[in-house]
Amino acid sequence: MGRALRSFADPFVLTLLVTMVVGLVVPVPAPVRDGIAVAGDVAVTVLFLVYGMRLSTREVLAGLRNVRLQGTILLSTYVLFPLLGLALHAVTGSFVGPALATGLLYVTLLPSTVQSSVSFTSIARGNVAGAICAATVSNVVGMVLTPVLVLVLMDRSGAVGLGGLRDVLLQLLLPFVVGQLLQPLVGGWIRARRWLTVSVDRGTILVVVLGAVTAATAAGVWESVSWAMILALLVICAVLLAAMLGATWWGGRALGLDLPDRIALLMCGSKKSLATGLPMAAVLFPVATAAVVAVPIIVFHQLQLVVCAVLARHLALRDS
Numbered sequence: 001m002g003r004a005l006r007s008f009a010d011p012f013v014l015t016l017l018v019t020m021v022v023g024l025v026v027p028v029p030a031p032v033r034d035g036i037a038v039a040g041d042v043a044v045t046v047l048f049l050v051y052g053m054r055l056s057t058r059e060v061l062a063g064l065r066n067v068r069l070q071g072t073i074l075l076s077t078y079v080l081f082p083l084l085g086l087a088l089h090a091v092t093g094s095f096v097g098p099a100l101a102t103g104l105l106y107v108t109l110l111p112s113t114v115q116s117s118v119s120f121t122s123i124a125r126g127n128v129a130g131a132i133c134a135a136t137v138s139n140v141v142g143m144v145l146t147p148v149l150v151l152v153l154m155d156r157s158g159a160v161g162l163g164g165l166r167d168v169l170l171q172l173l174l175p176f177v178v179g180q181l182l183q184p185l186v187g188g189w190i191r192a193r194r195w196l197t198v199s200v201d202r203g204t205i206l207v208v209v210l211g212a213v214t215a216a217t218a219a220g221v222w223e224s225v226s227w228a229m230i231l232a233l234l235v236i237c238a239v240l241l242a243a244m245l246g247a248t249w250w251g252g253r254a255l256g257l258d259l260p261d262r263i264a265l266l267m268c269g270s271k272k273s274l275a276t277g278l279p280m281a282a283v284l285f286p287v288a289t290a291a292v293v294a295v296p297i298i299v300f301h302q303l304q305l306v307v308c309a310v311l312a313r314h315l316a317l318r319d320s
Contacts, residue, residue, distance in 0.1 A: 023213025036211040043204040044115050045175045052179015054190045069261045073134040076269030081108040095232040103293035107300050109149040110272040111142030117268040119201040120308045124315035126263025134268045237300045244270040274301035
């Protein structure tokens with residue numbers, strides 16, 4: 001319990017909470033929001049460049065060959081999550097209204113996050129190579145599978161363009177590949193300076209969170225729902241996140257995964273992507289519906305960041 005309290009009191013977690021509050025209550029001019037968005041894109045690109053330079057090619061190939069880990073993360077993301085979403089959708093409409101209940105179901109159909117999953121896996125000293133492979137595969141698959149699941153489970157139609165896939169390839173995979181090419185030259189230097197990777201990890205998360213919250217606040221997303229509905233939604237999202245965290249952590253143990261793989265499964269299999277979910281919602285739903293559907297995505301996204309920041313810090317303090 002003492003270690004968990006120390007984890008929550010970690011300066012990074014407190015900074016993350018302050019960043020969220022600032023994004024909610026401080027008006028941010030459009031040029032500044034645009035600058036934060038550009039900074040977030042640059043930070044994510046630098047993050048994956050650093051990961052590419054840090055990880056040996058042998059580690060990356062081992063991550064791809066770890067079929068049990070990769071398959072379990074995909075099943076968690078696209079089977080277990082949607083099943084829980086359907087169950088919650090059937091009982092939560094009366095608490096949060098049909099639009100937010102629809103948005104909550106939509107959240108469970110999204111791909112996993114990329115940057116935060118990998119960053120938290122790194123902070124927690126898990127299998128970073130496996131997390132990179134899993135998160136990237138999840139997003140590439142999700143470009144096709146998420147619209148199909150929406151069509152089948154939510155009776156919506158629409159098509160998702162190639163823009164999201166292009167962003168995954170250019171912003172994530174390309175810098176990682178470049179980093180891999182540079183790895184024989186600078187890999188040892190990067191690995192000897194863990195503070196550098198940690199700084200990039202945490203800085204990226206803070207910039208991305210600030211950009212997401214300020215953009216949502218400026219768009220008036222929070223004005224479409226009441227505080228009582230937000231509170232109910234927060235509780236439901238907490239239940240959903242707790243269920244997935246428990247399922248991935250103890251499920252990984254039941255499958256005989258070692259601790260680094262269990263951490264990768266915990267961090268990748270329990271998350272949903274705001275970066276992918278919001279653009280898709282704009283295409284898959286009418287404009288009025290998309291604005292409300294965005295709220296559960298934002299609530300779940302911010303909750304998962306705070307909780308997993310605490311968990312990552314707690315796991316990083318372990319003795320072995």
